Amino acid sequence: MGLLESKTFADLGLSPKVQAAVTAAGYSIPTPIQAAAIPVAITGRDVLGIAQTGTGKTASFVLPMIHRLESGRARARMPRSLILAPTRELAAQVAQSFEKYGVNHKLAVALLIGGVSMDEQVKKLDRGVDVLIATPGRLLDHFGRGRIMLMGVEILVIDEADRMLDMGFIPDIEKICKLLPPRRQTLFFSATMPPEITRLVNQFLKEPVRVEVAKPATTAKTITQRFIYCANGEDWSKRDTLRNMIRDGNVKNAIIFCNRKRDVAVLYKSLSKHGFNAGELHGDMDQGRRTETLERFRKGEIQLLAASDVAARGLDIPDVSHVFNFDLPWAADDYVHRIGRTGRAGREGFSASLVSPDDLKFVKDIEKVTGEGAVWLGDAPSEEDIADAGKRRRGRGGRSGSKSAPAPRGGRDREARNAPRSKPAGEQSEQRSERNERPARSERRPPAEQPTIAATPEPASAATAEGKPRRAPARSAPRQQERRADAWTDAPKPKSSHAKTARPAATESSRPEQAERKGGNNDRLGFAENVPAFMRRPARPLKVPGRG
Structure with a gap:
């Protein structure tokens, strides 16, 4: 479907109450995805929306949902609509959108996410909700306990479907869809369309209207992208480079992405130690701390936010000046979503990515997805570095992929383990023959009929020359073996007549x-x-x- 030529929200067919709420929020001109998806969603047809992050996808399904839910009444434990989000933060953000655009309506909204008391959630479900916003795991948990019924859902929204795929939620999505009534409207939004997502669309959407306003996995033109080559490749060196960029780069606020949760914690402590106003956001934090940290970052109380990919998608923090990739993401699509936290709503943004020698192979993938060549700050990697990308190995002491690299810690142990391999063939054959001549373990254990090992004992006179018996x-x-035998056989004896028949312990x-x-x-x-x-x-x- 082509884009609709719209100048204002009044041209989209929304109800007067919804239009008034949009105007009160300060919006007058819809984004391309909103202009294309809202008129179709109002009619009740299924929508497949494909657009890059930061294009206003949330409002493109929130506004038509409020419009359609104006009439009707919620019943206990039977929500009228369901929105599935991959992360707690994105689900909470959708709930905030309903509060903003639903000020003129009395819609009951419930948020089912992990890390929050289930009792309060159950109370809301018992009263009846018009809009249920949930993460897949918590929703299935409530359903399994019999606290919610899904046969009354009229509208289903699946947001950030490709992120659901990355997080392994597709089986849960399929299970939930099968619990819903077949006659419903489904609004499906994704930034990319991998084969698994296409299969899901074909299975659960009925003749959807495809709305695609930008090439999948493309970056906004308002974002300046730069790459910094860190030839050392060590984390301490990358942290030093990052600190210099923050000091010299006129950074108002920034999100700094790491691939691992433990690296987020280390980076946060390092920034705080060096006097920066920083916070952290990752999956191991409880929900209260995560919500508080995000709110403080939105208000400007925190300047730098070290985060894992839990904050990469869907979070609407409108005025982020910089995004730093401390680690390049393993998937090129995640790079697009990360840097999409800046340059939103037409604003200028800046992204900088630190690239170690091991990460050069990811740069090639990013260039293919974005369709743009990497622009380097400082010295660019050499042709040899690029050719060797992906061939290096990281040891505990650093990079050890090149032949000239120093041996990592523990190299002495490796040399010891590999020493027999470097011996001459003749010496190896001698060792093998010597091993073959040794009796096997089973042969070394003499059976009862074998003669004793000491075949030529010393004379008795020599043993008692000084009047003292010679001890073998x-x-x-x-004696040790007999003691061990006693430990197995001589258990504490009960005071009964049976104790008399027990075998007495051997004395010295x-x-x-x-x-x-x-x-x-x-x-x-x-x-x-x-x-x-x-x-x-x-x-x-x-x-x-x-x-x-």
Whole structure:
């Protein structure tokens, strides 16, 4: 469907109450996605909206929903409409849009997200809600507990569908869609259309009107994009580069993205240590702290926000001057969503991405998606660096991909492990033959009929030359084994008549006699009959004084 030529919201067919709320909010001219999607959504048809982030997608489904929900009444535990969002922050932002545009209506809105008390949510559901905004996991949790019924949903909205795919929510979306009545209106919004999303559209939308106002995964023209090559590649060096850019770049406020939650925490502590007014936002924070941090950033109380991708999409923070990618995202589409936090609503924006040697391969993917070549600040990577992108490996001590790179920590252990491989072939063959000559472990354990190892005992006169019996060096091993046997067999004996029949523990004085009785012709120390097999070790011969 082509774009509708509209000058004001009055041309879109919205009710007077909705138009009044839009005017009170300070808007008069709709964005392209709003101008194309709102007139279709008002008629009740399904809509497939494809547009880049920051184009006003939220209002393109919130306004027609308010228009259609003006008539009717909510019933207990049966919401009239359902909006699914991938993250708690995006769901809370949609709820704020209903508060802003629904000031002239008495619509009941409930927000079902994790990290918030379920009791308050249940109370709202019991009273009945017109609009239910939820993340998939929390919605299925309430449904599984019997606290909500979905057969009364008239309008379904799936926002940021490709983000749902990235976060693994597609199975939950399919399950929820099957619980809804088939006769409903579905508004489906996504920035990109990968094959899995296309399959979902074909399965759950009926003859949707496709509204596409920009090429998928393109960046706004108002954003200046730059890349900085960090040849060192270490995080401490990248943090130093980032601090210099913040000091010299006239940064009003900025979002700094990391790929991992733990890196967000480290970066936040580093910025705070160096005197910057910073905050952090990642998935391990409880919902209260996340909401408070976002609100403080919106109000300007926090200048720098270190964040993971939980803040990359859908968050409407209108006046962000800079976006820094401390780590380049692994997916090129995520780069588009990240830098889309700046340059919103026609404003000028600036993005800078720190690129380590290991990240050069991601730059190529970003160039393909955006259709623009990378513009480097400072020294650009050499052709050799670009050719080696992706071939380097990171060790605990740093990069060790090139041949000339110093050995990482733990290299001495690696050399020790690899030492046998570098020995000459003749020496290796000698080692193998020596190993082959050694008896196997099962062969080294002498059975009862084998002769003892000491085949030539010393004469008795030599053993008793000074009147002292010569102690065999292996005598302590049988004693230890006998003690171990006692540990298995001599449990604490109950005070009963059965205790008299228990086998008495062997004393130190009786051990030679027991050895003589049980050893027989083998001259070996006897073991308890019930010693476990894994404790039976080959016993060396015991020389008893007077025998020889």
